[in-house]
Every structure is written in structure tokens, then in C-alpha cells.
Amino acid sequence: MLDKTTSKIQYRVSSIENLAFKFVLFFSFNLLQSSVRWLEIISIAEGDREVLCKPSWSAVCFLLFFFWCTTATVVAEPIKIGEINPLTGRLAKQGLEIHQGVAVAVAEVNDRGGLNGRRVELISRDDQSQPDVAISRAEELCGWRKVVGLTGGYVDSLVGPISEVAKKYEVPYVASASLQKELSQDENPYFFRVAKLQGFIQPICNILSEQLRPRRLAILYAATPGSTEFAHGLEKCLHSRGIALHVMEKFRPGTPDFTPLIGKLASLNIDVIVSGGFSADHLLFVRQLKENRVSPKAYIGPFGIAYKSFIREMGENGEYLYSTCAWDPEITLPGTEKISEAFVERFRRMFQSEPNTTNMHGYTSTRVLLTAMGNVVGRDKALTGPNIRKALTELDLLLPMERVAFDKHGDPLHYQHLVVQIQNGRLQVVYPPDRATAAPIYPMPKWGERK
Amino acid sequence: MWTTVLVSGITLGSFYTLVALGFALIFGVTHTFNLAHGELIVFAGYVAYWMWKTYGVSLLLTFPAAILATLVLCLILQRLFSRLREPMEMNSIVLSFGLAILLQNGMLFFFSGDYRLIRVPLLNQRIHLPGLSLSYGQFTLLTISLLVLALTYVLLHHTYLGKALRATIQDRESAALAGINVRGMGILAFAIGAVLIGLAGPLFGSIHYLYPTAGLQATLIAVTITIFAGVGQIRTLILGGWILGFAESCTVVLLGASWRELVSAIMLLTLLALRPHGILGREEQ
16 A cells, blocks of 8 residues: 555656656746846846845745755656676776666666656676675665665675665665575565576586487586586486596686696596686687697586687687587577667667676676566565565566566576587587587587588 | 706796896895886887887897897886885885876877787797707897806806996995995896896897787786795896796696796795795805
């Protein structure tokens, strides 16, 4: 009842906002005219109090009206949402990409007239790739700036602390890039995310067991929570499908030399390598595979390969590498081609560059939050945390990266990557068969046999 | 496989030494604990990358530009550090930490967060010697590192300037009493350090990858090797680099990649406990 009344007041305020704004413009013009007259009077009849008093009364009347009008517009302020990303520090690249996707989603909604006529204001904050800074930024946005929803976020170590603050203030948080299972198992009704680790594990497990069937498989993983969980999840899945694992090794991200590890893998006749490292690790590892003339039948890196920047930097050495991809300008969910094209076009216009899958994660999470908020105002309800949370749990939205609907933990129900392979400098979908754009090239040619 | 491990260990160790040499020299002479050392190497790498990418110059020709750029930057830093008061080590840590963040964000702004590599196809080719096979990349790294170390050794041990530098490293006050311009030696140490950083940067950009926060790793390497060798013990730096490189490579093969850092850390702690003055360092009387 209270929600409905508040919502109606807000709606009326927003509908009279335009009218009030016109009045303000009209009286501003009058004030300008009065001021000019006033200055003329002062300069002509200095000391004549009677003449001076007349325009001052009109000015007082105007000021009173002006304050009334501006007070009315303050009530109908834009809807504020917050975004916290690592814009500096070691995760700045990914954080900036998420931020760009978020900015596109907000611009898109505002260009359509906002939410029920109210503009959406995005307040961006930098967590400097540090969890303690992420907490203070979340406290600022939820406690002081009173945002109605939070989005953005890259990696669990930063998303986790933000989600706890969101829970405290009952502000719904739709995270852009968070994978660890543990994070969503913690009873937090205000935490939602558009990605999950199973979306990476399942397609790789499937292609390994159904198509590649390696004889001697190695799983390498980076010493990070997400990569470790990925490796153990994949091991469990492969074990259930009867595929034996011969090497399972952890390494530190940013390892300066993989030559000894490559030598070890070669001596064990490993034919398929799955590496949970990141872009820099793949760049170095694959180049050192070539230097040492070690040619596995397949090299699969779920994180950090399916990017145009990676393919560009890797050059011809990147050919035949496997990865996973949720979205790419050329790979979109069937039925979402128009939304995807609109996103790509707007992104190019705003940032003069090509979007990638990380940008799309930022866009998707923000679109989800804004759609839920739109549903709330569309039902004449107040934009409160519980109302937006409820709208998020009821959401079923088809977007280029995924069909978004959440389970009871706030995890996405349909987030699934595709297995891609770099062929002739382009990403080709090779699994699942119903989405495949090319047949997988397996085994990949030996280094010496390549052109 | 063991020859691969040996070659990998020595190559990695030589590069570690090159990375650490500039840091050790500056620290020894001026007591400046430069936490932005790695960022300076990455900066030099980016200068080389920019030259290579924009003007298509070869890797070898990028070295003078990288050296010049780091020389200018290091001399500005020297002016900043020279204004600090005692305790020099502590104050320089605070200042250089801020500088490191500034440099990281500057590089992020100008070069974005993308991974950059100075691609030289020849570096991927292999050289086959009797019983030994190594890539041109490893060969280049090893040759340049050893050459630079040899030249630095000659400079420090066979020239008057080098003797003055070593005297300043050993005891600043005595060196000043003997008529050595300690302040001038500080500027010289920064200049030589800049040349070494300018040489390490392009190599870093062609062997590893450049990204704005890659410098942290290089700084850690520099600090570790300096502790291994002993502060001011320039001669034993290469021994420290080789031991660390070889230990890391052996650990990966024998115990697994996850043990790599742990073994290095145990070695470092053991050394600090048993020989706090470095591998070959002598305790002060």
C-alpha cells in the first residue's frame, strides 16, 4: 500500500516535472530581463529607493517560485545505479571493459527515454583491484549515494565483498563477472550474477568426452580460486565420463618461463593440454611450445583466448587453439541478432573499438538490472531493494549472451559457453554441433608442418 | 630433458640478473629502495614496442631509444629521491611505491591493458648444438645478459669510476672523506641503472609480455636476487640469478609447477637465516 502511494507520488512528480521545467525557463528569462532593467535603474537613478524597491519584490517572488520548482525537480531526480569495477591496478583491463559494457546499457535505456520517463544516472567507482577498496566504494554508493541497484564487478575476490555490502543495505547487485560456486551459496537474497563456472566446465567436458577423446590429458591451472575450481570441476566431470587424467599441475599466473613444464609434458607424451591460465600465460606457453617443438593434439584455454586482441598478438601461432566463448560480434544467441548488432553499433560509436565478450558481460548484467527496475516502475511500485530483487527473481530475458533467468541462489540458469577454435585468424564455433560454424581441426598440425 | 632444464635455468637466471643489476647498483650506492624498478623496465619495453610498432624498427635499434627514455626518467627520479631525508630506505619505499602506481596508470592510459609483444620471428627458431638445443630467444637473452654483466664487471672493477662507485657502496662516509663525490656517484648510479633498465625493457617485451602491471614481478625478482647476492655484492648477483633460475626449473620437473615459488621462498629464508650477507658475503668485523 505504502509502496503504491510512494510510486504514485513519484509518477505525478515526474509528469509535472516537464511543466515545472518550462515555468523555470520562462521565469529565468523574466529574471534576466528584470536584472537588466535593475542594473539600468541603479546606474541611472542611484539612491532612489522607491524605484529600486519595485524590481526587488518581483525578484523575491521569482526566487520563491524558483525554489518551489527546483524542490519539485529534486524529488524527481534521475534513478541512480552504482557500478564498481577495477579501473586501475592489475585487473584494470578487464574492469575497463566491463565498465564500457555497463555504459552502453545505460546509454541505451536513456536514449529510449529512461525508466518511465526518468533518466538513469550511472555512478562509477574504481575499486583499484583491491577488496578493501571495493568495500569502501560499495559502502559509499549504498550508504551515502543511495543507489537503488549495483552492477559491474570482476573476479570473485572483488565481487564477494561488494555483495556483502549490498546485502547489508538491501541493494540488489547483479555482478558482471563472478564464477565461484561458493559465492552464490552464501544466503544472500540480493546477489545475482550473469555468469557461472559450470558454463565453462560443461562444454569443455563434453567436447573432450564426445569428440576429442584424449589418450593422455593434462590439466594445468593458475593458482587463483576461479581457475582452481574450474580444474577440479573439470576433473570431476571427466572422471564421471571415464576419461583418465595424467597430469594436473598448478602454476602461478605470470610465470616467466614454462620451458621446464613443457619438457615434463613432452616426456609424458601428453596429447591434449587444458590450461586454466589467463591471456599472458597462454601467450607465453604457446610460444614456448613452438620454440621447443612440442605439438600437442589440442590446446584448450577457457580463459583469455577468445579475444581479438589475443589473436592479433598471437599471430599465426594462435591458429588451432581452442577456447570457450559466451559472445562475440559474430557469435550471438539465435534470435538476438538485432540486439547484438545494436549493441555492437552503439559500442563502436561510443568507444571507437570492437566489443568483446567481457564488454558483453558488463552490458548483460546492467541490462538485467535495468529491465528488472523497469518492470518495477511499470507496475507502479516503488524502486526499493525488495521490489527490484523480486523482479529479478521473476525475470526471463533473452539477450545476445544468454537467456537470463536466475535460480534460487541468484545464479544464471542458462549461462553456457560455446567451444571455439581459432581458424584462419577467426573464432569458429566447433561445439555444440547445433551451433557449430566449422568442424574442429583435430589433431592440430605439428609446428613443423605449418605453413 | 635435463639439458632443457639446465638451459632454461641458466637463461632465466641470466635475465633475472640483468633485471636485478640496475636495482642492486642504485640501492648499493644511494640506499634508494626503488619499488618502481619493475615499472621502469616495463616502461622501457613499451618505448621499444612503440618504436617497433610505429616505425617498424628492428629490436636491436629500439635499445638506444629505450635507454634514452629511461635515462631521462631515471635522472628525474634521482632528483626526487635526492630530496628525501633519512631514513632513506624507508622514505624511498613510500615514494617509489607511489611512483610505481603513477607509472602503471600512465602506461594503462597510453598503451591500454592489452598484452603487447615485440614479435621477432627469428627468436622462435632453434639452434642445434651437439647435445644441446636452444631457441634464438634463449640465445639472445643469454648473450645480451652475459655481455652486459661482463661490461658492468669491467666498469666496476677495472676503471677508476667503478672503484669510486664500489667505495661508495661499501662506505659512503669513508668514500666522501677520501674525496669521492658521493652525490655525483648517486647520479652516476642512477644513469648506469637507467642504461641497464633500458636494455632489460626491450628484452622483456620480446621474451615475455608487456602489460601495465607486469613490473611487479620484475621488482620482486630484483629484490630477491639482491638479497641472494647480498646488498652491494654486484659480483655475486649472477651466481644468485643462476641458482634461483636453476632451482625453479628443477623444482617444476621434480616436484611440480606449484612448488616453484615455495622452493624459492624457502631458499631465500634459509639464506637470510644462515648467510644474511649474501651467498659469498662476509660478515662485517
